[in-house]
Amino acid sequence: MTVLSMLEPFLPQLLLVVFALMMPALDYIFKDKRILAAVALAPLVGYAVMLVAWTLAGVWEPPESEMSLIEVDLFSGLFALAFVSVGIIVVLGSPESIRQERNHGEYYALILLAVIGMTVVALSTDLILLFVGLEVAGIASFALSGFSKREKRSAEAATKYFIVGGFSSALTLFAISLFYGVSGTTAIADMGPAMEAMFSSFDGMDSVGTLATVMILAGLGFKVAIVPFHMWAPDVYEGSPTPISALLAAASKNMGFAALFKIFLLGLLVTKADWDVAVAVVAIITMTVGNLIAVSQTNIKRMLAYSSVAQAGYILMVLPIGTEYALAGGLFHVLTHAFMKSGAFMVVSAMGVRGVGESLNDFKGLRTRSPLLALAMTLLLLSLAGIPPLAGFASKFVLFSSAVYGSLDPGPSWLIWLAVAGVLNSALSLYYYARVIKYMYMEKGPEDRISVPRLTGVAILFAVVMTVVLGVYFDAVVELCQQAAGGLFNP
Amino acid sequence: MIPIEYWLVFSSLLFCVGAYGVLTKRNAIVVLMCIEIMLNSANINLVMFSSYHNVLHGTADPSGQAFALFSIAIAAAEVAVGLAILLSVYRRYKTIEVDKINILRW
Amino acid sequence: MLEGIPVLSLIIIMPLVGSLIAFSLGRRENLAKWVALAFALAAFVLSLVVAFEFVVDPYSASPGEIESYSNGYQFYESHVWIETLGINYMVGMDGISLPLFVLTTLLCLLSIVFSWDTKKRPKEYFGLMLVLEVGVLGVFVSLDYFMFYVFWEIVLIPMYFMIGVWGGPNRDYAAIKFFIYTHIASLAMLIAIMAMYFEAGIETFSMVAIAEESVGFSRNIQFAIFAAMLFGFGVKLPMVPFHTWLPDAHVEAPTAGSVLLAGLLLKMGGYGLIRVAIPSLPTGAEDMMIVMAVIAVVSIVYGAVLCLAQTDLKKMVAYSSISHMGFVLLGYATLGELGIVAGVFQMFAHGLVTAVLFMMCGVLQHKCGTRLIPKLGGLAKKMPIAATLLTVGFLASLGLPGLVSFAAEFMVFAAMFFKWGMWVFVPIGAVAITAGYYLWALQRSMFGPLTDRIDTSHLKDVDWYEGVPVAILIVLIAIFGVFPSLVFDRIWPAVDFALRAFGGG
């Protein structure tokens, strides 16, 4: 076999790499930086189109490759789609929000690299590749979060992100090394059986396995920002350039979930009994803490950060439930969350572009200042709160109902409390989302009107449309998610 | 042949040393180095497990060592980015003492 | 004349279109009320057509004899919506939904007329009112749990805005309290729905299909699900002790908001109980029967007692709603045909009566600038029409025979006596208190010497857009009071059919 055929499954990634490398060069050529964005957009859109085409055609037979490091299946496809769409939204929103910065080339290059890393994580079926993907995305986003040279907070965000990130990638790596030790393989699918065999032959090994499980949970928990590994998230989301906050909250988080799903539901399902309660507790704590703190925030970006912590808690439900249907719900929520969150951040970014701050008070009377932005924000927030008929409700519906489903016998009945905690938290979250709406619609603000920046507007429109569409008609998506979940559970 | 436990203890200690450094050292550079130490402790594990593979699992398997190489490369990249970030921090804060860098909080 | 016309969907769409147009009016804000009026009127007329086309007792009819009829529901439509989860767009109407459905279109129309002189952000105001109408109408005709829930939640948002934007001084608190409190309740209901869906395990959210399965659920499951539903619907009803959102919401809400809130939103709770909870979960209902009865009686008495203490006329009316919706729950609690039919009729009656009361409170608010009883007094001299209308409203609300509420209350009491004997004297006692607080309020606000605590120099009587809706409602109150069978004849066969699970019918 030739190298080429070996690389065939990586074609999209290679494409992205090529463009990423072109970027700095183009930076010197073009004065109008928006062209860079257009160029960066090209491979992303291409990839997205390809994914959609594959999905519609229903062909997910991966090109045969000797080294089974990756699996090009619907599961990875959906995640890739989420990452790419977020990438598109972010790139669309960027030129206006970073126009005072220099080195746009690097900026777009880094975004592309981050997307590459994420897609690799989604594709990988092997711990090595998984780790590589995580780090590629991670390092790229470290740099991105510190991209804004004028912002003091940006640099601080980068430092914190980098230190905590490095720390937890060390955790991840150590955990992986332990897994490798006890299972003797780096192929995720083979881990489970091998570990069982190991536990039966060597006593004391299972506690090593537990240690590894906890460490990987911590390491990846950093990416998805679950309590208590979430502390970095608010600071970083607040400090980074807003489009990057969107990237982190919507895409990077989802990458973490891709890894978590793969490792826990593909690799560690056999030892589920050991970790499901713990993860359930973490999930409940996460959503509760996230929402409680979000209530007391006055900076929208920070509030959104905590809300995405809470969302992480919802999605984390999938692991302890651990059923196909639950995973479908998780995937669905990952998708919808990508659109809702990136959209919300883009609204903040749009206001930033027009020199309006990002604190709650800056949203006063947005109804009169910019009806469209207000409307978009309202829809996105209501969707985040899970109000029908919006995407957030649909995905939460599937997610929570999977908990109810799991709790009915024969399942463990305590799963119902996940659903209860979930709905109570949605009600709690409604408080701070509704407060923003109140500020926009029920408070008097400055009279001057805000025009919506064009490109950002397009990005927001994209997010909003997806939010509404996925809420009103989500038949196809749910079906895809179920297929994808099925693919992961019984390949 | 050295008992596997020794290796495990060693790598774990190394890991803990690194972790301790990350938590306590105020100079960001030192923190950076400590992270490297942690990564390397993991690398030791990988290599060791790989070489003890047939003891544990009865077969030989090089993927651990390959993994180690990957992670070393990644670590290098990470350090590069890290140092760049620290520079830009130093430009604005005129310090790289991590506990001084706390505008963003609550 | 309705062959093949999806008339229910048409009626639901009507206000939706209207609201979209109203929102997109741009600068021509004063057109909004006309748009709203037009579409609300259209919906109302259509619903009247439905009411006349409605077959009173379809259950004995031979299959295919009635146009678009499916086990118990007329004007039935069903389209696949979310196939993977078995969610369908499924609407239909029976004798239980018909009165409430028509009531909805009527009250929306009248409240639009009533708030004719709204100056503040009219296009949003009327648009939201129409959105609300969409939600309520949807709730009353959906036969699919998912869709039911969607419409149920849609209702919250416009009401949140109406309170929050056009509300009184303490509107922020009231609005968010209403929003979150009722939202929590809906979520409890949501979990119950999920549990029913999976326990039934037939891959569909159709109420009818699930009901057929759910009657067979194990006693514990039924009990748990019913408890959740009772909470979910009970908060809307509202039942003590989950009622405290109501007075705040009413006191702050604009008049039309209060009318729709008390006239329609409360009914959603009562409707849900009889449409979903009780028939689908017979043993669960039986196990909760006593709980429901106790809560109902407490609500009736407690609400009435609280009314005595109120100084704000509107707050008094709000508490009286708690008391009167207690009758609905009490009727249901008997789990007998008589009681449930009476409960459903009580919802209809209360819808008409409470609308009058809130509208009159609104009139006083607009004209006198206050609703505080101690500040009012002797207004009958200055505004005789208002005084007359308010008096009739109060009398209707205290269950005066010949007016609409009487039949319901009498039947509820009868049903309770049949079931629990002498306990009936507890709620019956509340009737005297009811008379007490209404007449006392009337005496202090309308009779006696003209007050000097407010400037009554240019006090004028009701305007046409206030008087006409109230007058229409009062005429209806009288008509249905004298001929309650107009409604009862449609309700009881439906209830009879719904109670098959109890061996009834």
Next chain:
Amino acid sequence: MLEYAWLIPVFPFVAFILIAILPKRTLSWEDGAGYAIGGAAAALILSVLVIWEVMSGSTMVGDGPKFEWLVIGDISITFGIWIDQLTAVMLVVVSVVGTLVVIYSGAYMHGEGENRRRYYAEIMLFISVMYGLVISDNFLQMFIFWELVGLCSYLLIGFWYETPSAASAAKRAFIVTRVGDIMLMAGIIILFKYVGSLDFVTLFDQDTAAAVPTDMMVLATVLIFGGAIGKSAQFPLHEWLPDAMEGPTTVSALIHAATMVKAGVYLTARSYPLLIQAPESLLFVAVIGGVTALLAASVALVATDIKRVLAYSTISQLGYMTLALGAGGYLVLYADTGGGYSAAILHLMNHAFFKALLFLCAGSVIHAVGTNNMRLMGGLGKKMRITSITMLVGSLAIAGIPPFSGFWSKDEVLAAVYHAGEFDGIFFLLWFMGIATVFMTAFYMFRMWFMTFAGEPRSDYHAHESPKLMTFPLMILAALAAVSGFALFISDGFKYFIEGSIGGLLHEVHHESATDILGVIFGDPLTYVSLVLAAGGILLAYKMYCVPGFDRSVFARGISGRLQVALENRWYISKFYDDFALRVVYSISLVADAFDRYVIDGIVNGFAYLGGRSGNVIRMAQTGNVQRYAGLIVIGLCLLLIFMLYIVPWGGW
């Protein structure tokens, strides 16, 4: 033509609608008095035709036209009309008094201007629903009209709503009677449960009535009589009636003397077939009646408001009727005679006439003097001849002086009570109460008459006889009050006639010729006892209030003084009610309100507060120091490890 009897309420109702909605100018004379008189007169003619039919022997009990009001499953409630002798008598009473009062109002309400339209509308509504009540053939239908007459009384008492006392009196009247109505409703519901129908024709069938358990029957009948207690102002719910005098005098005459307050007696008489199933409740009825008669009469002794005197005397007379009904039930049960029953109904009719007369006379006096206070009157006899004479007739009638109507019926009542004593000793006690009441009645009536018409004016006013329009009804009523007692002797006698309405309960109905009746009456020593007492009362009144120089202060001292104070405070009963309503009920409601605000809502807001504030505490962990974050990661990691290694296996999930 009985099946057309349903038209009787229709005419006044039409008049009500016309007066209510017609534009002002088309109302023409007196803002609608014309329409009112027309409606009332039409009803009167029909009523006379009805009683004519009935006297010629045809009734309509349960076989009249029906209207299905409400059907739920197998429960169906139908409305219809029920016309028997009792109904006929009530119809005549209502229509005669109603018509005369409306005519009288034409002059009396002249000064009211704009408000007359409201007045006539409400009066017409009242007359209409009163007819409805009388011809109901079913307890629920009766209850509906029962409540509606209460409503009309509320509206008319509060006719002068600007005066606070009127407004509050109206409210009190409605609420107090409402208490009775609630009892009535409960009674109806009980019957509904056991018989499954509310039609008289079903309920009065002794076999179906037997379906009700005895104790339930007692309860039901007592509750139904509770309704009567409220409406007919029996003790202990009688205090609203004196307050009701806040309304126009015509209203008092029509509603609170002649018709509505009789509804309770009518109801009791109507439910006789049920009552005699439960002797206990008969006794209850009798005792209440006796007590009421005595109590009310005693208060009337000291009242100085001319209308209040009449109000209390009304209560007292109603007590007579109830007493007679209670005793009559015993007679029906054990002596197989309708004596008490017929006496009650006869007294009902007579009282309607002479009490209406008295009220209208009082009205014309007030019209002339402009005050209710008898202390300021006196010496009107010369100025207002017709009024004074007609009022004298009325007073003689109520005092029970032959041959005026009151004598006959009151004597029948007392005889019946005494007779019932044979079957239960307590009736003797009640008889003594009744006989004492005779004395008091005579006294206070003539006290009133003397204070008003005799002697010299005690304040300066320029009284003059009222216009013809007012005196004409007075004269007619006076004639009726004088002769209506002779109904006892018409054709087969009133007794025979009225017993027809409870025919089912009596085994054999015996004719009595006029001569035997007279023989019975004047052959009985008790008759003379009551006559002597009545005469004594009149004489005492004459001594105290007509002959000058009598020192009334002797009564103001000692035990009688304290008694007098108690009487002037109406035995403190209404005071007790006010305190109960204001102190007890209202404070309970205030407590409940506080509970609702601070406890129930407090809990809700407490949760909200926790949700809102606890975030502020938790977020403090976010110090901004990155090493703290890393430290938390390690701590969380360790906690998780402990949790998974130790707690989870131990917890046994």
